[in-house]
Amino acid sequence: MGIRVYSIIAENMEEAHRLIASVGADRAGCDWMAPKAVHRLVMLDGVRPEQANIIKQEMLAKGGEAAVSRGVVDHSVAETRVLLMGTLRQYGAFLAKLKCQPFGLAALAGRIKEVLDGQEGYRPYDLDCRGKTLRLGERTLVMGILNVTPDSFSDGGRFCEPGQALERAWQMVSEGADIIDVGGESTRPGYIPVEAGEELARVVPVLKRLAAEIPVPLSIDTTKASVARQAMEAGAHIINDQWALRADPGLAAVAAEYGAPLVMMHNQNGTRYRDLTGDMVEYFQESIAAAEKAGVDRAKIIVDPGFGFGKTPEQNLEMLRRLKELRCLGRPILVGTSRKSTIGKVLDLPVDQRVEGTAATVAVAIVNGADIVRVHDVKEMARVVKMTDAIIRGNTGAV
Incomplete structure (x- = not known):
């Protein structure tokens, strides 16, 4: 039948490392690629338009995505939910930039990282x-x-x-x-x-x-x-x-x-x-x-x-x-x-x-x-x- 094609799911970094290693990549390659293999959705609730616009801009700049209310652009809504979508690699770059932003976004970056770290689970x-x-x-x-x-x-x-x-x-x-x-x-x-x-x-x-x-x-x-x-x-x-x-x-x-x-x-x-x-x-x-x-x-x-x-x-x-x-x-x-x-x-x-x-x-x-x-x-x-x-x-x- 030739080349086989099938889907694989990596729910955390440990699984991503294992899967990448299974194709023959060396340890350095596993370390570099694993964050690209794990995709995360993070919901933010109660975000002001000025915050949401920066969040969306920075996430897009790093190759991820951020869904916001249509009213964010013209500030016709007082608050919005923001759905962040990206790989762990994209989140890492995004959070580094968010830490430099105003409107309380530096503190928010720390809270997002806590949620992402928690999703990785804990070691026995x-x-x-x-x-x-x-x-x-x-x-x-x-x-x-x-x-x-x-x-x-x-x-x-x-x-x-x-x-x-x-x-x-x-x-x-x-x-x-x-x-x-x-x-x-x-x-x-x-x-x-x-x-x-x-x-x-x-x-x-x-x-x-x-x-x-x-x-x-x-x-x-x-x-x-x-x-x-x-x-x-x-x-x-x-x-x-x-x-x-x-x-x-x-x-x-x-x-x-x-x-x-x-x-x-x-x-x-x-x-x-x-x-x-x-x-x-x-x-x-x-x-x-x-x-x-x-x-x-x-x-x-x-x-x-x-x-x-x-x-x-x-x-x-x-x-x-x-x-x-x-x-x-x-x-x-x-x-x-x-x-x-x-x-x-x-x-x-x-x-x-x-x-x-x-x-x-x-x-x-x-x-x-x-x-x-x-x-x-x-x-x-x-x-x-x-x-x-x-x-x-x-x-x-x-x-």
């Missing part, structure tokens, strides 16, 4: 969980859900007693859980908030029992700094905050004091968004900045897009489709879809029949960049994780 590293270690970035980790509440939507009341909780935790570990997430307050639709004292009465006895025997890190699922502090004293290793410091900013100081990794989930009242990913990225950037200001090591911050929180079913599914866009934060991503109502609505199935639907969402989340998945059905989802990792990460084990 050991996450210190107060003496226990999790390896992030090599395989997808499984967080097993252990609700010690009487009213959780899926397993309320089943594991409230410390002995029952310990038995369930051991079962999840044997099935492949890398983390056990302990929660003492239900967040199901229509839940009734509980006082810190009641939440502590539920989680502390369980945490003490688990900390003495369970080998994997324990996460405390709470929005209260007072609960997180007592949980740390009881032996918890990770703080999982479903309001990303919005409910209680003091959680950041507790995480910093105890050296605990901090999971921050996107959440909001209502389901209105200007742009789903854009709003979420801004939310996380603010939370990450607040956490770092309180002394939390950036390497210990994990983000959770909040499937089922502040989103319609359609928005939940859109979030999964666009999950890769959160990579620009440069932080590990945790996704919790297990048995959620969106799955029930799509499949028209009750909570106890959503394993297959959960499996689909877990697989898609991993494909799109999830590093940790939070699940009820550990045995089944650990298998889904292993198979998906074999496809996406090349973790084939004994194959």
